[in-house]
Amino acid sequence: MAVVAIYSVKGGVGKTTFAANLAWCAAMQSSRRTLLWDLDAAGGASFLLGVDPKKKKRATSVISKDIDPAKLIRHTDYPRLDLLPADESLRALDVQLAEIGKKNRIAKLTADLMKDYDRLILDCPPVLNELSSQIVRAADLIVVPIPPSPLSARALDIVREEVSAEGKKAPPIMPVFSMVDRRRTLHRDSILDQKKWPVIPSASAIEQCATHLAPVGAFAPRSPAARAFKALWTDIERKLAKG
Ligand SMILES: Nc1ncnc2c1ncn2[C@@H]1O[C@H](COP(=O)(O)OP(=O)(O)O)[C@@H](O)[C@H]1O
Ligand SMILES: [Mg+2]
Secondary structure, eight states: OEEEEEOOSSSSSSHHHHHHHHHHHHHHTSOOOEEEEEOOTTOHHHHHTTOOOOSSOOHHHHHTTSSOGGGTOEEOSSTTEEEEOOOGGGGGHHHHHHHHTOTTHHHHHHHHHTTSOSEEEEEOOSOOSHHHHHHHHHOSEEEEEEOSSHHHHHHHHHHHHHHHTTGGGOOOEEEEEEEEOTTSHHHHHHHHHOTTSOEEEOOHHHHTHHHHTSOHHHHOTTSHHHHHHHHHHHHHHHHHHHO
């Protein structure tokens, strides 16, 4: 059982794209019972998996424990892959958590959810607040998508600081290059600098997830993009196995 958070303090780096595609890999490639928990009020992960939003905005009630998450969990088109959707009620999630005053609320909720799942993938908003601290406490592994740029490298430094604040219990961080275009010098140089980091290419097939409303493995299984996510998921499983 493992909780994998897809997190960065920076927006637009590929978190939601990673979360939807990696959750699909967990369910379809590794045959894990997988739950994707969308913690971003924007609801991008739900959208990418083709799950229509519900009218009632109740995601916040899961956090306050006023509703059993099972009531909101939706099946997807894919076997073993379920989704706990976000909605706008999560907009003030950090304030809500601070008001509740339980430092491990997210960790408790993930522990409960893990009774029914083998892998829990968290799609996180780009924040540095009570929510991100709680996510760090709940996660077994933190995957940080990093487009090759100085600003992204800075975002990684901030994530490292945030995570190390948890001391000995801090989960490992796995930086992953995102949106890599090997025709660009800066991108090639960045990859040469960090040869061990996995690479997800910049690809129109990945952009098209948002028009197909499906992970790339589902509609273009032989594309380089699908193979890159497959290889990344294999790396993640290996890392989780090592503990
Ligand atoms: N590897 C990629 N190649 C091409 N476009 C990508 C790739 N990863 C993400 N995108 C696009 O970049 C935008 C931001 O990605 P998203 O996953 O929403 O980032 P975040 O969740 O970090 O804000 C989206 O329009 C998405 O389709
Ligand atoms: Mg996102």
